[in-house]
Amino acid sequence: MCRNIKTLFNFEPPATQDEVRxxxxxxxxxxxxxxxxxxxxxxxxxxxxxxxxxxxxxxxDSLETNAPPRDRDIEAEKARERGRKRYARETA
Structure with missing residues (x-):
């Protein structure tokens, strides 16, 4: 999968039309x-x-979940942390 395609479902605030496009x-x-x-x-x-x-x-629009919406800022920080760990291993 292309790395630039991000999960858009179940976020608060919801994905914008620009993000979907x-x-x-x-x-x-x-x-x-x-x-x-x-x-x-x-x-x-x-x-x-x-x-x-x-x-x-x-x-x-048609997907449903019982899970609480994820916070974009928290998920972005988790992704940055994963990236730091991944690239730290590659350079070590």
Whole structure:
């Protein structure tokens, strides 16, 4: 999975439309192998981004959980700590 695609479900505040679109864009980039599509492929590329964005938003809107929402700041700090540990091992 692309490292830039983040979990968007069950956060407080909820994921924004921009975050959902950014994840869709990363997904389509990964599938297509394009960072920026050529003019010839641009329409198909952005059509796919729009379709994946819509599907992802429908998914997020339909999911349910009994777990309390996670705090974005706490989860970001946990991710930074995991990164520090991972990169400390690689350089040691």
């Amino acid at each position: 950014a994840s869709a864009l990363q997904f389509v980039r990964k599938l297509s192998g394009f960072t920026h599509p050529s003019q010839k492929n641009e329409a198909a590329f952005y059509y796919a981004v729009n379709e994946v964005t819509a599907a992802a938003q429908r998914l997020l």
